[in-house]
Amino acid sequence: MKFTVPILDVKDLNFEVKGQSILSNISFEIFSSEYIAIIGPNGGGKTTLIRMLLGLDKPTSGEIKIFGKKLEDFKKWYKIGYVPQRASHVDSSFPATVLDIVKMGRTSQRGYLSSFSEEDKQFVQDAMLKMDVLDLSDKMIGTLSGGQRQRVMIARALASKPEILILDEPNTGVDMVSQKRFYALLKQLNRDDGITIVFITHDIGVIADDIARLFTINQKAIICNDPKQTLSCQEMSELYGIDAHSLHVHKHEH
Amino acid sequence: MLEMFSYDFMQRAFVAGIIIAVLASVSGTFVVLRRYSMISETLAHSALVGVAVGLVAGLNPLWMAVVVAILSAWLIEYLRSEFSLYSDAVLAILLSGSLAIAVIIVSLGGAFNNSLFSYLFGSILSVSSEDVITIAAFGTVALGILLIFSKELYFIAYDEEVAKTSGVKVKLLNFLLVSVVAIIIALSIRVVGSLLIGALMVIPTISALQFRVGFLKTVLISLVFALVSVFAGMTLSFYFSLPSGATIVLCVLFIFIVSLIANKR
Numbered sequence: 346m347k348f349t350v351p352i353l354d355v356k357d358l359n360f361e362v363k364g365q366s367i368l369s370n371i372s373f374e375i376f377s378s379e380y381i382a383i384i385g386p387n388g389g390g391k392t393t394l395i396r397m398l399l400g401l402d403k404p405t406s407g408e409i410k411i412f413g414k415k416l417e418d419f420k421k422w423y424k425i426g427y428v429p430q431r432a433s434h435v436d437s438s439f440p441a442t443v444l445d446i447v448k449m450g451r452t453s454q455r456g457y458l459s460s461f462s463e464e465d466k467q468f469v470q471d472a473m474l475k476m477d478v479l480d481l482s483d484k485m486i487g488t489l490s491g492g493q494r495q496r497v498m499i500a501r502a503l504a505s506k507p508e509i510l511i512l513d514e515p516n517t518g519v520d521m522v523s524q525k526r527f528y529a530l531l532k533q534l535n536r537d538d539g540i541t542i543v544f545i546t547h548d549i550g551v552i553a554d555d556i557a558r559l560f561t562i563n564q565k566a567i568i569c570n571d572p573k574q575t576l577s578c579q580e581m582s583e584l585y586g587i588d589a590h591s592l593h594v595h596k597h598e599h
Numbered sequence: 600m601l602e603m604f605s606y607d608f609m610q611r612a613f614v615a616g617i618i619i620a621v622l623a624s625v626s627g628t629f630v631v632l633r634r635y636s637m638i639s640e641t642l643a644h645s646a647l648v649g650v651a652v653g654l655v656a657g658l659n660p661l662w663m664a665v666v667v668a669i670l671s672a673w674l675i676e677y678l679r680s681e682f683s684l685y686s687d688a689v690l691a692i693l694l695s696g697s698l699a700i701a702v703i704i705v706s707l708g709g710a711f712n713n714s715l716f717s718y719l720f721g722s723i724l725s726v727s728s729e730d731v732i733t734i735a736a737f738g739t740v741a742l743g744i745l746l747i748f749s750k751e752l753y754f755i756a757y758d759e760e761v762a763k764t765s766g767v768k769v770k771l772l773n774f775l776l777v778s779v780v781a782i783i784i785a786l787s788i789r790v791v792g793s794l795l796i797g798a799l800m801v802i803p804t805i806s807a808l809q810f811r812v813g814f815l816k817t818v819l820i821s822l823v824f825a826l827v828s829v830f831a832g833m834t835l836s837f838y839f840s841l842p843s844g845a846t847i848v849l850c851v852l853f854i855f856i857v858s859l860i861a862n863k864r
């Protein structure tokens with residue numbers, strides 16, 4: 346069964362800065378083709394958690410496994426597409442067309458000397474088509490709207506044919522219509538292409554029906570496994586804030 | 600126009616100048632996009648320490664400049680990656696520290712003369728055939744490395760962390776980039792001078808960026824600007840007996856101002 350081996354396996358993760366705990370005792374598993382939403386207050390540690398999963402920050406303690414491998418031994422990074430929080434705030438003078446940016450997604454699968462192959466070009470095309478930015482191909486990245494940029498960033502991440510897509514609040518500064526379209530695209534990537542999605546967002550209401558599980562991160566984590574209870578879970582965590590963790594612990598004790 | 604090419608030293612200077620224009624502008628694109636501009640100034644001063652050692656110890660100053668600039672580049676990159684020390688302050692300290700050391704070495708060694716001066720401001724008169732060979736040899740290697748890793752370096756310039764998470768060997772490539780930049784700067788100080796090479800490396804790219812075009816076009820425009828500046832600068836310097844480095848930099852600045860005005864919006 347596909348669902349038996351988690352593709353992301355996090356155990357007892359702790360992160361401290363100068364003795365102060367930022368994240369404590371985070372444990373969860375994420376399975377192939379799941380759509381996970383992560384919510385939580387600003388400064389709650391969502392970005393930090395993601396950065397640890399990607400090897401950008403080192404946890405103080407705990408273990409992370411990706412595709413069954415320890416993070417330190419994991420090499421196939423192209424399997425993970427990452428769109429960071431600040432992604433759509435590109436320096437507007439950066440000399441890149443949309444095509445230049447999406448091609449970056451193929452960089453690490455190319456040998457150093459070789460130029461992009463037909464296959465690379467095909468993957469780049471596919472990703473652009475999927476995110477509906479093909480017609481923007483020759484536009485400079487700095488001239489795009491927030492919504493267009495957002496889709497370009499995802500296209501770049503998709504160009505490496507990832508199995509997981511990790512998005513850190515990519516929708517800041519994007520208008521409502523673009524956001525709706527964006528959520529529909531994410532849902533499609535998850536349903537049609539089976540891509541696992543880990544999506545940090547504030548807009549939980551809109552995607553409540555799309556997601557499999559909801560994680561609330563505020564120094565600790567509570568995980569709502571039942572999609573039908575997603576909203577009540579969210580209300581719960583909003584009500585209880587940090588204390589919601591004790592609810593989680595409580596549940597375990599039974 | 601052709602008269603100046605009848606002199607051997609001008610032929611050498613032009614060959615060296617053209618190689619340097621290519622190297623400085625191509626590497627400059629990555630340097631500027633990575634916001635490393637300040638590193639080129641610092642390395643140019645570190646290279647002077649090598650020159651000083653060379654002059655005093657009777658070794659080839661150009662070779663010594665390359666060696667010391669590379670070591671300095673590694674030190675900077677090490678401080679940056681291991682201690683997250685990468686403030687302008689650190690670069691400024693290394694910059695003035697290097698200059699001070701260079702001056703002390705030269706004056707202790709009793710070589711405080713026109714030789715060091717020519718490395719500060721550049722001098723086309725003093726480019727030897729040995730220099731041209733050194734510049735061509737190291738320059739080919741440096742350019743080769745930049746071209747081989749251009750995709751990766753561009754990705755890192757765009758977003759270092761995203762590049763890292765997609766499997767690009769960011770740390771290694773950062774070391775490689777600063778090493779190559781160190782080599783290029785060390786080679787350039789003969790012709791352009793250590794006080795002025797930073798300008799030749801950075802300003803053509805900044806000018807090219809004003810045109811707001813894609814990556815490849817930006818590199819090409821910056822290359823053309825650097826070549827035109829070096830060519831024009833050397834020609835003017837020959838006919839009006841001006842110092843070569845300063846004249847080249849004034850040409851670069853002129854192109855920058857024109858680019859700025861032409862692309863004003």
Ligand SMILES: Nc1ncnc2c1ncn2[C@@H]1O[C@H](COP(=O)(O)OP(=O)(O)O)[C@@H](O)[C@H]1O
Nearest residue numbers: 362367385386387388389390391392393394402
């Ligand atoms: N390397 C670090 N050094 C100092 N503080 C950090 C570091 N990483 C994260 N933090 C702190 O951890 C907290 C969580 O931040 P973050 O993960 O960005 O939260 P979120 O993404 O949920 O808004 C913040 O208070 C932030 O200042």
Ligand SMILES: [Mg+2]
Nearest residue numbers: 391392393430
């Ligand atoms: Mg965040």
